Structure formats: C-alpha cells, structure tokens
Amino acid sequence: MADAPAVTTSTPSWPTLQERRERFLTVNDGRLSRLRDSLQAKQRQCLDLIPLLFHTNLPQAPGYVDEPEIPVGLVNYTPAQGTVQMLQSYQRSVKPADLRPMQPQLMSLYLMGSSGSIAQSTTSDLDIWVCYSSQLSGEQIRLLEYKAHALSQWAEGFNLEVHFFLMDAHHFQGNDQRSLTGENCGSTQHFLLLDEFYRTGQLLAGAPPAWWLVPIEDETHYEATIREYQDKGLLRPEHTIDFGPIPQLPPGEFIGAGLWQLYKGIDSPHKSVLKLLLLEVYAREFPSVTSLAHRYKNAIHSNFLTLNDLDPYAMLYQRIETYLRERGETDRLELVRRCFYFKVGIPMSRSIRTVGWRRRLMQQMVEDWQWSDAYLSYLDGHRNWPVQDVMRERKLLVNELTHSYRFLTQFAAEHQSSHLMSQKDLLILSRKLHAAFDRRRGKIDFISFGQDVDLSHEKVRIHEESNRRQPGQTQWAAYSQVQGDDDEPAALKKTPGLLETLLWCHLNGLLEAHLHIPVFARHQELTEFEVRKTLATLRQALPSDRPVVSQPNYFQPAQIERVLVFINLGCDPLKHLTERGLQKISARSNSLDFSALRENLVATLDLVAINSWGEVMVDRFTGQDALPQAIQFLLTRLGKPNQSQPLVECHCHNQTRPHAIAKRVQDLIGDAMTSLYESLMGRPVRFLYNLGNRYQALFFTGEQIQPVQFESEAELVEWLGSEQPAPSLIRPDRLFDTPRSHLKTVLREQPGDTAITLVYRLTDRQATLYLLDEHGSLLKFRQPYYNLPTLLAPLVRFLRITEHRQRSEEDAFHLHQRSVNCYELAGKGAGDAKLKRARLNGLMQEGRFINLQAVMDRNNKGRYEYQMICNDKEFSTAELGEQFYPAVASYVLGLRAQGQRYPVYITDLALTDRVLASLPYGRAQTMHYVRAKLKLEKRINDAMTKL
Incomplete structure (x- = not known):
C-alpha cells in the first residue's frame, strides 16, 4: 500500500469528527466480519456473547461471580436481540431491565493482534483487552480477573482459545504495567504495545479510542487537542477511552521489546522474526519514527479504507520488504517471506x-x-522435510533472531540507553532464552523450531569414528545418508559417546519408526541387544517432544529434577580381568558386594540430567575413575540453594551383571545424595565408599565437595583423624567395607558435639581402640591388654580431665558437658560384629595410678618440648634433652612396688598457647590431646623397657 497523503486540519467540526469515527468503525466492522467468517457457528455465538457476559453478572450464566462488588456494565453497549436470546438459553428469566446497569464500570472490549487479519487462522487464539474504569478498587479488579478466567475456561468448550488482559487506560498512560506472565509482555514494552494496539485493535464493544479522532500532526499537542474537542462540546469523555498518543519511542524500549520477541520466538519464531525486523526498521528511523499505527490512521483519515491494504500483517510485511530492498538484503527478505507464509498458514x-x-x-x-x-x-510439505533442511531452516531462524536482537542492543548502547524492563522480567526472559538458545557441551538441542515436523521417515545410521581433534580417541556420529567412499556426507550430530547420540536422535524424532538401529562400532563389545534396550529405556523415560515448562519454573534457578544413569554402554568391564578373576566373579555372580571382589566394575558412565527449565544435558565419564568423577560432578550440581533431591534411575544393559551393577550404582548415588543433603542442613559430612582396592571419600562442607582417595585403610584412618573445623559426621555407604578392621561397625555409634565415643576390641593380649571425638575425628590405636580397668580407666579419666581443661581454656558458655560412651566390639567376623555397651562406673573405682601431668610446648624453631610433673618432681626436655624419657621412666619405676614394668599412663596433658596457635583451626580437639598423650607414653614406655 502506498503511503496516504498527509492530512492537515484546523479545529474540526462535529461532522468531521463523526466522519473520522465512522471511517474507523467501517474498517473495524470489516475486520470483525472477516474474523466471524473464519469462525465456526458455535464459536461465533461464543464471541458474540462475551461482551454481554461482561456487561452483566447473572446467576447460571457463564462467568457468574457470586459477589455484589463484581464490576458490570459496558459503556455505550446495547446487545443485539439475537445475543439476548442466546443469553436466555442460560438464564431464561432474564429481562431487558437486567441488561441496563445504572453506572457502567467497564469501558471497552478490544480484540488484539492477528484476529481479522490474513494471519488469523482457525487455530489462532484470541487476545481481548478488558478496559475497566480507573475507579475500581483492588478487590473489584481481583473479581474481574476471576470472571475473565472463568470465561476463558467456558470458551474452551467452543474450541476457542481466548486470553483476557485487564487494562486501565489511565494507568497505561503512566506506564504502569504488570509483570511478565503468560502472554503479557509486562514491563518489556509500553509504547510499542500501544503502537500495536492502535493498528491491530478491533472494538468489540464499548467506547472507541480518542486517538482515532486526532490527526497525526496534532499528536505533538495531543492532550490540548482532546481538551479543545471537549471544551467545544465536540467530544464527551464518557464516549471514548483514552490511552494517549504514541510519543517518541525511547531507545531503551527496543532492548526490552527485543528480548520479549526472542522469548516469544521460542514458540513462534516466524512471527517474532517479523516483529523483530519491524523493531529494526523503527530503530533505523530513530528519532523520526513513523509507526505503522500512524500510517494506519493517516490512511483512514485520508479515506483509504481498503481492508486488504489496511491488513495489519500485510502492512507489517510491506514495511519490512521496503526496508530490506533498500538495503539489498535479499537473503533476509527471502527468509521474511517464508516466515510470513508460515505464519499465515495457507x-x-x-x-x-x-x-x-x-x-x-x-x-x-x-x-x-x-x-x-x-x-x-x-x-507446504515442510512437515516431511529432510532433516538437513529442518536444521538449516532452524539455523537461519536463530541467526536472524539473534542478529536483530544484537542490532537493537548495539542501537541502545549507541544512544546510551539501558533497558526499561523490571529486574524480575529481565530475569525471567533471560532464563527462558538461556534454556532455549544456549549451546553448550552435552546439552541436547531440538532441531524442530516453530514447525510441526515429522522426521520418523529418516533412515538414521550411527557410526563410531576417529576423533580428528583428539588423536587416539573416538566419537559417535549420526548420519541420515549412506556413507560412501567418494562423497562423505556431513554428520547430523557428533558426540563423545553413543548415549548422547542416541538421545539426540530420539528426542528429535529421528528414531520414532525404527525397530532396528544401524549402529556401526569399531569394537565388538557393543551388541544390538544393548542398543535396543538402551533406546527402549530412553523412549520410556523421556518423551520425544520438547519438555513442557510452566512459567513459574523460571522464577527460580534451574533445578535438576531427574537423572538417568547409563552404565557400561558398549563396554565390557571384565575384559581386562584374568581368567582367575572371571572365575571368582562367576562363582559369586549373585552378590552385590563388589568390594569383596576388590574389582571396580564401572568402566563408563553417562549422566542424563533433566532440569526444571526443560534442558536435557548429557555428561560422559570413562576410565577407572568414571564412577567417583560422575558422583562428584552430580553432587556438585545438586549442592546449590533450594535444590531438592532429584529422582535418580540407573540402567545397565551390558551383558556383565547388568542388574547387580545398576542396583549397586543406584544405591551408592542414593547414599551419597543423602549425605550431601544432610550436610546442607548445616553439619559437615564425610562420605565413604569402596572402589576396587581403593577407598573413596567425599567431604561435604555445605559450600564445596572435596574428593579424596586412599590406596590403603591406614591412609583412610589417618585422614579420618584429621582436624575438623566444626562437628562433622562420617557416613559410610551401605556396602562400605574394610577387610582388616571393623571400621563400619564402629561408625554406627557416632557422637554428637556433646559426647565422645570409645570402642575397643580385645584380641589375645592386645586391644584395638577407636576414639571418635566431639568433632567426629577418628583415632585408631593399640594398647597392651591386661584387664579392663587398666585399659579403660586411665583413658576415660584422661578424657574427662581433658574436657575440664578445654572448658577452662575456651568459652565455657559455648561448651556442653560431654559424656563418654564406651562400647566393646564383639563378634568374630565383620559380618557378625556388634557393639556392646560397656559400664564404666565400677571400672573407674578399680586400680590406683600414679599421677603424671604433662605440658606440651613449641619452641621458636617449631620443635615440641615437654615438661613432666610426677609427685611434685619436674622433668623438662629443655634441661634433660634426650635423657628426658629415661629419667621419667626411671623415676616412675622407683615409685612402683618391686619395680613393675607395666605401661605408663599420663593422667593430664596441657597444650600451651604456642601449640594451640600452630593447629589448623587455632584450637585443640580431644583428638589432639589423646594423640599427644599416646606419643609421649610410647616414648616413655620404650625407654622403660631399656632400663
């Protein structure tokens, strides 16, 4: 449509204003007629009833709200007789008096968007603005929202999708927009929304907009013009609704509008490409922007009333075409034409x-x-396009969307303008855009974009091939064409592992009709049975459509909701074992206790994580450390604020003990997650499990996860005895095993920060003791065994004296009196080991011991020095040097009857400030005192044997 000539007027007369109004109504009624013609008979009845249902609030009628405060009455609305008769089918007793509210509280109903245009199809939804009086209270607005929602549900019964948006013209002029919800653009755009309203809005019922009556050249003094019309009696305020003029577009709104269109482009890319390009056209013309709404009004004021020329989408396309032709961008123009064609849908x-x-x-x-x-x-056959064409079109659409948005962002930067969006809306938009467009390693991308495509006809083949970027490594690639010797086709997808390739093909519908999947591996470990079982699991666990995500999910950071674990896909974990090892495993094939076999049976592991934003991600782990790496990776991602525990499913379809391996990994991950969430409650946790001949540990501090591995049990015990910054727990997994000790049994009785656990096991003339102090540090040591009093009484007495010392050295108000829980480890083997509570009262009264008090200090060179007090006799390493230990031993022997050489027991030990300051956390746990006590006792007892 050629631009209509500009119209210049002075103060119009009443007939002139009426003529302008009638011209707009002529076009308005023509578009409404086109809309009605596109609807089914029942849908037309529903559309005709909507104004009357807002106009009234009658019992038994659709949308009835049983509240006297519900707003009713449409300005200047008189229902047709046929519409009244349709209402009487719901409410037979309705009378004409019931249809005349005394004071109408609703201003207008407007259809918005593509309705009545070439882009309106039988499947299009209807967007309706419900414009209400500014005098409504908050409660009345809430009731009106409830009524609108009820009418939306009622319209679904007519196969009509209707969205209602409540609008206050007075607040709209003040840029008071609601936050982003569903179809509402929230704070992302204001003036551009007004532009769209004026050029696409169709008056369904109520007052027309005052904007219709004001010529373009008078919009610079719009308010004064409207006031002049009213002062001269040409316009009554109640006969129009005023959303204000379209002022100069602020640069910052282009960013918000661009983000909004990218957001909408996830579901409707063809429509968004058109609107983003319109924004680009406006930005190129800035600051002298002639909006489509202004062209639309100028044409009607000039009596250009041809509906095809005034079609909103036809005008939109013509504006973009002129822009791209002038710039010589033919490729973009061809894409725009396809977008327009697909949007129209004919x-x-x-x-x-x-x-x-x-x-x-x-x-x-x-x-x-x-x-x-x-x-x-x-x-027209796009639903059956080859997959290459689908991917090519998707790439063009995404490139165009991002190109337009980058241009708008650069435009705003050049004009030193930031976006006008609220922080909440910006966050929601950014998160959804991130979920849809972000391309990162392992994330499954969906190739169908804005098109209903069927790719089940594709003959997909999956090949294992050399990775050119990583010599010696292989990768998996999916092809839809047969590979030849001469012309090698381009791969549809390349991934590090087979599972990711299968999942990508499945989620994009490439395997829907496949019963047999041609998979060409370079080794013989992968079987067709394994591929079929894996694909069956994927089909059952995940649908082949893009996950549906509800809007509230974007209010929070993405959370992992489900985890699928695939173990040993295409890899036999027993391939490297000797024949002897195979015989062992065959003999115990029904056992789940892998640690007893001392063999790690997890060679590869693929993690599939599905989060609350609908993202599907795959991470692959290989090698002997595949399992610990995968567990640490998963737990690190789960250890975030507000992350609930996800559902985890483990699958193994390998021929080697698949069910046993899957259950073992499932249990292990479950125990690890339990420990993780226990640590998130505020108490650090050390999680232990076996991996072949090694021991693995994960230290959860609530903020980070520290993995540790040990080659021997001694290394593990030494680590468990390290200082802890706060009271912590030790959590072994359910199959944790230490063949040479009963560590798992000992850990069943872990103390809190108000107790110490002491466990002893008697074997012949020796006792093995385990001490868990108030911070959960573990100390394992051995002592000669004569009887229980000599074994336990000195140690328990030392623990209680140490507690009093700690309470005096630290803030006693923050320390609770601790108890010593003593257990005997009974039973022959690890399987029948039990803890039996030991009574200490009688033991503590038996036997007499020489009091040995020790002081541990640290000199300027970092060496430890000791001072010993025995019956007021003092000994010091500073004075005696290497003779310190023989001197103490000799003195103790002299105090004993007949010089008996049983072990020396220190009854009290003090650590100086220098020693405390040298400790990692600047304070001493019970473990530090006991460890120093044992070391000092050993040196003295060794000296005693040499005397």
Whole structure:
C-alpha cells in the first residue's frame, strides 16, 4: 500500500469528527466480519456473547461471580436481540431491565493482534483487552480477573482459545504495567504495545479510542487537542477511552521489546522474526519514527479504507520488504517471506473449492514474489522435510533472531540507553532464552523450531569414528545418508559417546519408526541387544517432544529434577580381568558386594540430567575413575540453594551383571545424595565408599565437595583423624567395607558435639581402640591388654580431665558437658560384629595410678618440648634433652612396688598457647590431646623397657 497523503486540519467540526469515527468503525466492522467468517457457528455465538457476559453478572450464566462488588456494565453497549436470546438459553428469566446497569464500570472490549487479519487462522487464539474504569478498587479488579478466567475456561468448550488482559487506560498512560506472565509482555514494552494496539485493535464493544479522532500532526499537542474537542462540546469523555498518543519511542524500549520477541520466538519464531525486523526498521528511523499505527490512521483519515491494504500483517510485511530492498538484503527478505507464509498458514499448492479473501491476498503476494508451484509444494510439505533442511531452516531462524536482537542492543548502547524492563522480567526472559538458545557441551538441542515436523521417515545410521581433534580417541556420529567412499556426507550430530547420540536422535524424532538401529562400532563389545534396550529405556523415560515448562519454573534457578544413569554402554568391564578373576566373579555372580571382589566394575558412565527449565544435558565419564568423577560432578550440581533431591534411575544393559551393577550404582548415588543433603542442613559430612582396592571419600562442607582417595585403610584412618573445623559426621555407604578392621561397625555409634565415643576390641593380649571425638575425628590405636580397668580407666579419666581443661581454656558458655560412651566390639567376623555397651562406673573405682601431668610446648624453631610433673618432681626436655624419657621412666619405676614394668599412663596433658596457635583451626580437639598423650607414653614406655 502506498503511503496516504498527509492530512492537515484546523479545529474540526462535529461532522468531521463523526466522519473520522465512522471511517474507523467501517474498517473495524470489516475486520470483525472477516474474523466471524473464519469462525465456526458455535464459536461465533461464543464471541458474540462475551461482551454481554461482561456487561452483566447473572446467576447460571457463564462467568457468574457470586459477589455484589463484581464490576458490570459496558459503556455505550446495547446487545443485539439475537445475543439476548442466546443469553436466555442460560438464564431464561432474564429481562431487558437486567441488561441496563445504572453506572457502567467497564469501558471497552478490544480484540488484539492477528484476529481479522490474513494471519488469523482457525487455530489462532484470541487476545481481548478488558478496559475497566480507573475507579475500581483492588478487590473489584481481583473479581474481574476471576470472571475473565472463568470465561476463558467456558470458551474452551467452543474450541476457542481466548486470553483476557485487564487494562486501565489511565494507568497505561503512566506506564504502569504488570509483570511478565503468560502472554503479557509486562514491563518489556509500553509504547510499542500501544503502537500495536492502535493498528491491530478491533472494538468489540464499548467506547472507541480518542486517538482515532486526532490527526497525526496534532499528536505533538495531543492532550490540548482532546481538551479543545471537549471544551467545544465536540467530544464527551464518557464516549471514548483514552490511552494517549504514541510519543517518541525511547531507545531503551527496543532492548526490552527485543528480548520479549526472542522469548516469544521460542514458540513462534516466524512471527517474532517479523516483529523483530519491524523493531529494526523503527530503530533505523530513530528519532523520526513513523509507526505503522500512524500510517494506519493517516490512511483512514485520508479515506483509504481498503481492508486488504489496511491488513495489519500485510502492512507489517510491506514495511519490512521496503526496508530490506533498500538495503539489498535479499537473503533476509527471502527468509521474511517464508516466515510470513508460515505464519499465515495457507497451503497455496493445494486446491480448494471455496477461495476466501485470505487465500486471494496470499495468492497475490506469492505471485509478486515469483514463487514457483514446485517451491510452494516444497514449503507446504515442510512437515516431511529432510532433516538437513529442518536444521538449516532452524539455523537461519536463530541467526536472524539473534542478529536483530544484537542490532537493537548495539542501537541502545549507541544512544546510551539501558533497558526499561523490571529486574524480575529481565530475569525471567533471560532464563527462558538461556534454556532455549544456549549451546553448550552435552546439552541436547531440538532441531524442530516453530514447525510441526515429522522426521520418523529418516533412515538414521550411527557410526563410531576417529576423533580428528583428539588423536587416539573416538566419537559417535549420526548420519541420515549412506556413507560412501567418494562423497562423505556431513554428520547430523557428533558426540563423545553413543548415549548422547542416541538421545539426540530420539528426542528429535529421528528414531520414532525404527525397530532396528544401524549402529556401526569399531569394537565388538557393543551388541544390538544393548542398543535396543538402551533406546527402549530412553523412549520410556523421556518423551520425544520438547519438555513442557510452566512459567513459574523460571522464577527460580534451574533445578535438576531427574537423572538417568547409563552404565557400561558398549563396554565390557571384565575384559581386562584374568581368567582367575572371571572365575571368582562367576562363582559369586549373585552378590552385590563388589568390594569383596576388590574389582571396580564401572568402566563408563553417562549422566542424563533433566532440569526444571526443560534442558536435557548429557555428561560422559570413562576410565577407572568414571564412577567417583560422575558422583562428584552430580553432587556438585545438586549442592546449590533450594535444590531438592532429584529422582535418580540407573540402567545397565551390558551383558556383565547388568542388574547387580545398576542396583549397586543406584544405591551408592542414593547414599551419597543423602549425605550431601544432610550436610546442607548445616553439619559437615564425610562420605565413604569402596572402589576396587581403593577407598573413596567425599567431604561435604555445605559450600564445596572435596574428593579424596586412599590406596590403603591406614591412609583412610589417618585422614579420618584429621582436624575438623566444626562437628562433622562420617557416613559410610551401605556396602562400605574394610577387610582388616571393623571400621563400619564402629561408625554406627557416632557422637554428637556433646559426647565422645570409645570402642575397643580385645584380641589375645592386645586391644584395638577407636576414639571418635566431639568433632567426629577418628583415632585408631593399640594398647597392651591386661584387664579392663587398666585399659579403660586411665583413658576415660584422661578424657574427662581433658574436657575440664578445654572448658577452662575456651568459652565455657559455648561448651556442653560431654559424656563418654564406651562400647566393646564383639563378634568374630565383620559380618557378625556388634557393639556392646560397656559400664564404666565400677571400672573407674578399680586400680590406683600414679599421677603424671604433662605440658606440651613449641619452641621458636617449631620443635615440641615437654615438661613432666610426677609427685611434685619436674622433668623438662629443655634441661634433660634426650635423657628426658629415661629419667621419667626411671623415676616412675622407683615409685612402683618391686619395680613393675607395666605401661605408663599420663593422667593430664596441657597444650600451651604456642601449640594451640600452630593447629589448623587455632584450637585443640580431644583428638589432639589423646594423640599427644599416646606419643609421649610410647616414648616413655620404650625407654622403660631399656632400663
């Protein structure tokens, strides 16, 4: 449509204003008529009833709200007789007096968007603005929202999707927009939304907009013009609704509008490409922007009333086409034409009996574009496009969306303007865009984009091939064409592992019709049975469509909701074992206790994580450390604020003990997650498990996860005895095993920060003792065994004296009196080991011991020095040097009857400030005192044996 000539007027007369109004209503009624013609008979009845249902609030009628405060009455609305009769089918007793509210509280109902345009199809939804009086209270607005929601649900019964948006013209002029929800653009755009409203809005019922009556050249003093009309009696305020003029577009709104269109482009890319390009056109014209709404009004004021020329989407396309032609961007123009064609949705290659106005207009456009019949057939068959074409079109759409948005961002930066979005809306948009467009390693991308495509006809083949970037490594690639010797086709997808390739093909619908998947591996370990079982698991666990995500999910950071674990896919974990090892495993094939076999049976592991934003991610782990690496990786991702425990499913379809391996890994991950969430409650946890001949540990501090591995049990015990910054727990997994000790049994009785656990096991003339102090540090040591009093009484007495010393050295108000829980480890083997509570009261009263008090200090060179007090006799390493230990031993022997040489027991030990300051956390645990006591006792007892 050629631009209509500009219209210049002075103060108009009453007939002039009426003529302008009638011209707009002529176009308005024409578009409404086109809309009604596109609807089914029952849908037309539903649309006709909507104004009357807002106008009234009658019992038994749709949308009835049993509240006297519900707003009713539409300004200047008188229902047609046929509409009243339709209402009487719901409420037979309705009378004409019931249809005349005393004071109308609703201003207007407007259809917005593509309705009545060439882009309106039978599947399009209807967006309706419900404009209400500014005098409504908050409670009345809430009731109106409830009524609108009820009417939306009622319209679904007519196969009509209707969205209602409550609008206050007075607040809209003040840029008071609600936050982003569903179809609402929230704070992302204001002036651009007004532009769209004025050029696409259709008055369904109520007052027309005052903007219709003001010529373009008078919009610079819009308010004064409207006031002049009113002062001269040409316009009554209650006969119009005023959303204000379209002022100069602020640069910052382009960013918000661009983000919004990218957001909408996830589901409707063709429509968003068109609107983003319109934003680009406006930005190029800035600051002298002639909006489409202004062109629309200028044409009507100039009496250009041809509906096809005034069609909102036709005007939109013509504006973009002119812009791209002037810039010589033919490739972008061709993409825009396809976007327009797909948005309209009329298959022009297929003949029909009745040709409507939409088809005639589309036929005229495709002839102007010089599209051939073959090309139209190709476009109309997009549902069965080859996968390469689907991917190519997706790439073009994404590139165009991001190109337009980058241009708008650069434009705003050049004009030193930031976005006008609220922080909440910006966060929601950014998160959804991240979920849809972010491309990172392991994330499954969906190739169908804005098109309903069926790729089940594709003959997919999956090959294992050399990785050129990583010599010696292989990768997996999916092809839809047969690989030849001469012309090698391009791969559809390349991934490090087979599972990711299978999942990508499955989620994109490439394997829907496949019963046999041609997988060509370079080794013989992968079986067809394994591939089929894996694919069956994927089909059952995950649908082949893009996950549906509800809007509230984007209010929070993405959370992992489900985890699928695939173990040993295409890899036999027993391949490297000797024949002897195979015989052992065969003999115990029904056992789940892998640690007893001392063999790690997890060679590869693929983690599939599905989060609350609908993202599907795959991470692969290989080698002897595949399992610990995968567990640490998963737990690190789970250890975030507000992350709930996800559902974990483990699968193994390998021929080597698949069910046993899957259950073992499932249990192990479950125990590890339990420990992780226990640590997130505020108490550090050390989680222990076996991996072949090694011991693995994960230290959860609530903020980070520290993995540790040990080659021997001694290394593990030494680590468990290290200082802890706060009281912590030790959590072995359910099959944790230490063949040379009963560590797992000992750990069943872990103390809190108000207790110490002491466990002893008697074997012949020796006792093995385990001490768990108030911070959960473990100390394992051995002592000669004569009887229980000599074994336990000195140690328990030392623990209690140490507690009093700690309470005096530290803030006693923050320390609780600790108890010593003593257990005997009974039973022959690890399987029948039990803890038996030991009574200490009688033991503590037996036997007499020489009091040996020791002081441990640290000199300037970092060496430890000791001072010993025995019956007021003092000994010091500073004075005696190497003779310190023989001197103490000799003195103790002299105090004993007949010089008996049983072990020396220190009854009290003090650590100086220098020693405390040298400790990792600047304070001493019970473990530090006991360890120093044992070391000092050993040196003295060794000296005693040499005397």
